[in-house]
Amino acid sequence: MPKTVEEILQLEARASFDYFWKEANTDPNSKGYGLVRDGSGKHNRQMASIAAVGFALSSYPIAIERGWITKEEGLQRAQGTLETFWNHAEHYKGFFYHFLDMETAEKNLPFYDCPSIIDTALFLNGAIVAASYFGGECATLFDQIYERIDWNVYYDEPHNLYFMGIQEDKGGFGHWGNYSEQLMTYILGVASPTHPVPVEIYDGFDRLDAEYSDYKFISAVNNPLFTHQFSHAWFNFQGIKDKNGVDWHENSVNATLAQRQYAVDNPNGFKTYHENSWGWTACDGPNGYRAYGAPPYVTGHEIEFFNDGTIAPCAALGSLVFTPEETKKAVEYFYNEVPGLWGEYGFLDAYNWEEDEIWIAERDIGIDKGIGLLMIENYETGLIWDLYMQHPVVQRGAEMLGFVKD
Template identity: 60%
Template sequence: MDKHDILELEMKASFDFFWKEAVTDPDSPAYGLIRDGNGPNDANRASIASVGFGLSAIVIGVEKGWITKEEGHERALGTLKTFWYNVEELNGFFFHFLDMKTAEKYENDYDVASIIDTSLFLNGAITVAEYFGREVYDYFDKIYKRVDWTKYYDEERNYYYMGYKEETGGTGQWDHYAEQLMQYILGVGSPTYAVPAKIYDGFDRPKREYKDYTFYSAPHNPMFIHQYSHAWYDFRNVVDADGVNWFDNSVQATKAQRQYAIDNKDKRPSYSEKAWGFTACDGPRGYHAHGAPAWDREGNPVENDDGTIAPTAALGSIIFTPEESLDALEYFYKEVPELWSEYGFLDSYNAEGEELWVAERVIGIDKGAGLLMLFNYQSHLLYDLYMNNEYVKKGTELLNWTQQS
């Protein structure tokens, strides 16, 4: 079996997670919600970010012939109706985790709605809105226009809050580069509650160097920060007013991760030129935002890896490092067969101990980043759909992001 055959297997298995691990009872107030993962603690816990990736997965499923367009339309429309009528929200923002039975905030979730997870959901909603049009678009449009981005805007310090409570105001801050680029597009492009384009200038852009690679990063440098916005927005030929190309930045960050694995393969038995990828994932000591090479907020090198490798880190970077990611895909499938499951690669593995440790579950956001990026490697469709959206176009123009010739 060659690399491209394995790629197709992983894509289909990842799609199956989003299709099968959803609420499919049309009479349920939670219809269309998708589990955060398929572990024992995920049975009644949906993730709105997982739903965002899952909505885009519907388009992939139709295009691949895994479901009919009618089936995809029904699931997409029903999911958006759930978010319009039933899902608990605050100022249009949704909570990270939802109850799979009631669509209300999950009992153990944070008590603030999440701007980044809402943005990931909206990205998926844009995709199906553009693909199916008509009523699906109408529900997306109502949901999007309800989001009050100004509530999450710290005007004095010119950045987004991470959360917001009516009683106490904003909490946390998006004050440095990470996965949030999508939030500037969506917030600036809003026709109802827009934030000013200058918010894009409000976050720090610390530049880091590792060997031959230079790139902007966040503390601890998990790979997902360089991937998530790129799953929908086509940054390949786009530069901002300062000439920054975020696609090129992700290429540098991905190559640095692989080089780190090569440089440390004598120290970490999991690592090699074909076994690499460090991101937020399950590990032997629980869920952790693994990243390498890594630095603290002051730019001092730190060790933030423990031998745990997450396939999504390499697979979700396939548009940045095609050959290297395909080599990793083949390695994971052939050399670590314990990773394979009903839904493709399990979340992670670690070969540091006497016995190989392998995650017991898949996680929706990790399967989603991998699936969307593998499809983006094959097709331009998701990018075409997202970039064609009127609000994405508006946000791009107001941010003064321009196409390179």
């Protein structure tokens, strides 16, 4: 029997939390206690994602408030995880590596052998939520981890930008040169009491204008929706403008509506796309993991979008706070009309219905489960926003950057 969207959202929230609770190292004697797998399934079982840990730390207060676990259970997992990151997780100048070994907490996989500023920031966001909710030793551990980070290692002063990555023996490479998911790194970087970057770094990245149909917004180059969602999962930009008058919340609303409109227009005639089947982000696809995107092109940056009929439910779910009615209709369609898309942890990562036989991703991905869970909670209660926004680090960073109530 078809379920209502309210029922589906509750099922998805609980199943997504189960991912973070079950796909974790739960051995208290392990150096990797609390680490969470990058993805479910049979492959890469030893690979933990520090970004997924950030979502996991945020999920524990949700689970406690909804009665899925006790506060004692949540505190034990959160505090033990933070102890892992303070005592064992491999880092460089405080920045952790994108992927860690589930057991040893050492960096995992040669391809990701540099410390990651964005993944460290995603972890820190979850640590802030845990610090605000549990207080005590969790708050102390967050302070220690945060104050150890030397943000200047990632700061390219001549260009007034963050580097995209760091090689310990060669220095920085690439840049966070355009708007993307990195708004959180400016809040965290300027607020550091020990190694801050200058407030002027917020002026360094380009704001690239994009337009599709009736929607205008500042966009990442290839416009995957996670770039408009990840910082917003913790920082509540509703009713806030930056010093330049930019409303980042409204910007994400327009970016989401533009994506959905592209699915409605469907200029390439993909069978999968329509008004209730939309959402392009970084996810699995028939030809592997990639950052799927959709037009519009941003000024001066015409690129080839990854666009092959693949849809990720987390892309629509992650925009629940921006486009609630459009997202709810998509969620109902995903659950009631796409066979095989529901698994142990709720919606599987993606589907593609271009052939007679539907392709369904074989796994869930931690960050994709996380963005849906946090946005469901923010839409229904605002809990994660409240916990994050009340923390002194966030308040200090926002004030320094000039984020003010409209």
